[in-house]
Amino acid sequence: MATTIDPATAPSLDLERIRADFPILDREVGGNPLTYLDSAATSQKPIQVMDAVDRYYRRSNANVHRGVHQLGNEATDRFEASRVRVAGFIDADPQGLVFVRNTTEALNLVAGSYARELLQKGDRIVLTLMEHHSNLVPWQLAAERAGLQLAFIGLTEDGRLELSNLDELLAPPTRLLSLTHQSNVLGTVNDIAAITAEAHRRDVLVCLDGAQSVPHMRVSTRELGVDFLAFSGHKMCGPMGSGALWARPELLERMPPFLGGGSMIAKVELERSTWNTVPHKFEAGTPDVASAVGLAAACDYLDEVGIERIHAHEQGLVRHMIDVLDESGATVYGPRDLAIHGGAVSFNVADVHPHDTGTILDRLGIAVRAGHHCCQPLMRELDVPATARASVYLYNTHEEIDRLGEGIAEVRRVFRV
Numbered sequence: 001m002a003t004t005i006d007p008a009t010a011p012s013l014d015l016e017r018i019r020a021d022f023p024i025l026d027r028e029v030g031g032n033p034l035t036y037l038d039s040a041a042t043s044q045k046p047i048q049v050m051d052a053v054d055r056y057y058r059r060s061n062a063n064v065h066r067g068v069h070q071l072g073n074e075a076t077d078r079f080e081a082s083r084v085r086v087a088g089f090i091d092a093d094p095q096g097l098v099f100v101r102n103t104t105e106a107l108n109l110v111a112g113s114y115a116r117e118l119l120q121k122g123d124r125i126v127l128t129l130m131e132h133h134s135n136l137v138p139w140q141l142a143a144e145r146a147g148l149q150l151a152f153i154g155l156t157e158d159g160r161l162e163l164s165n166l167d168e169l170l171a172p173p174t175r176l177l178s179l180t181h182q183s184n185v186l187g188t189v190n191d192i193a194a195i196t197a198e199a200h201r202r203d204v205l206v207c208l209d210g211a212q213s214v215p216h217m218r219v220s221t222r223e224l225g226v227d228f229l230a231f232s233g234h235k236m237c238g239p240m241g242s243g244a245l246w247a248r249p250e251l252l253e254r255m256p257p258f259l260g261g262g263s264m265i266a267k268v269e270l271e272r273s274t275w276n277t278v279p280h281k282f283e284a285g286t287p288d289v290a291s292a293v294g295l296a297a298a299c300d301y302l303d304e305v306g307i308e309r310i311h312a313h314e315q316g317l318v319r320h321m322i323d324v325l326d327e328s329g330a331t332v333y334g335p336r337d338l339a340i341h342g343g344a345v346s347f348n349v350a351d352v353h354p355h356d357t358g359t360i361l362d363r364l365g366i367a368v369r370a371g372h373h374c375c376q377p378l379m380r381e382l383d384v385p386a387t388a389r390a391s392v393y394l395y396n397t398h399e400e401i402d403r404l405g406e407g408i409a410e411v412r413r414v415f416r417v
């Protein structure tokens with residue numbers, strides 16, 4: 001379940017104070033105040049994160065893990081402290097936390113190292129019809145190279161996973177299930193603890209795409225029991241280019257390196273090499289230290305505001321958004337049950353193409369996303385070429401949702417629908 005906090009009774013966020021932390025929200029777009037409803041694509045960044053990155057470059061920048069000098073040691077300390085901080089945010093063992101650029105890279109690492117190298121020809125990987133291309137294409141590549149099969153969990157009419165045949169799908173030769181925690185299109189939050197328990201009963205590993213959940217709700221690797229968790233720092237107030245893969249350390253031990261080069265080795269000979277300990281075995285070359293430091297600062301920031309309170313605030317916004325969209329006559333996709341609905345809502349306005357909807361909204365300063373949202377198979381399942389999507393975060397207000405409603409009225413006026 002997404003949360004046990006009732007948005008109606010949760011202590012509300014001090015939005016004035018929070019918004020003051022995000023300088024970009026003061027911007028105007030086309031003479032209108034910016035209404036940023038595209039945080040599912042990437043979040044805005046608070047000054048606390050920008051300052052942490054700035055401080056790192058001004059005070060401590062040097063290459064890590066190699067220096068014998070003060071700055072090299074400071075940079076290494078900051079990098080390793082960031083690993084512990086980010087692992088703490090997802091309640092995980094830091095030894096399993098590999099810094100990567102984003103969710104896509106994290107999932108490619110699991111597919112390229114674990115699935116391609118350790119699974120056997122004929123083994124099956126189960127995915128779902130609501131996956132982002134990042135959680136489809138890497139498995140397709142691994143399947144093609146290693147002769148693996150792919151199978152898919154379907155969807156119900158209201159945009160949940162169709163789990164009635166889960167037993168069958170998880171039966172041998174299935175070895176791994178990779179799925180999203182929250183759909184970036186439908187907003188559906190999947191019950192990962194229950195699904196993982198089912199998978200583990202059959203010795204099937206679970207890889208979780210947390211791109212849309214880690215920024216918005218408490219995600220504990222220990223409570224969910226997953227084996228791999230991928231997420232992007234840039235969607236959770238962290239810098240662009242920050243992200244992580246967490247994996248159970250014993251799996252990382254068994255997995256061969258994904259990239260070869262400096263830092264990931266123990267001993268190098270001309271014909272062969274041995275590997276560094278985990279997680280360093282998976283961090284070849286110079287890492288983006290500043291982004292790791294910024295991501296740790298983002299974790300501090302989100303924890304200070306309170307991730308449960310952020311989640312409750314978003315649920316209040318989503319309830320209001322669905323009401324506003326319903327009143328405007330838009331078609332809303334995904335579940336109606338708020339207990340399983342995250343902060344992204346997809347919709348269409350009559351037969352207006354979502355790009356046109358997005359363009360008119362943009363003229364009013366309202367930023368939404370339009371297209372297939374990197375989910376072409378899901379679009380086919382919904383039988384639409386594309387949707388518009390509005391998504392919220394801690395800094396959004398109810399007034400901004402009202403503005404979205406006014407924007408949709410404008411779309412209707414312009415297109416006479």
Ligand SMILES: Cc1ncc(COP(=O)(O)O)c(C=O)c1O
Nearest residue numbers: 102103104132134184209211232
């Ligand atoms: C559910 C989901 N998975 C994966 C991704 C890919 O994230 P990134 O582009 O940061 O790698 C996204 C991005 O929108 C997403 O929403």
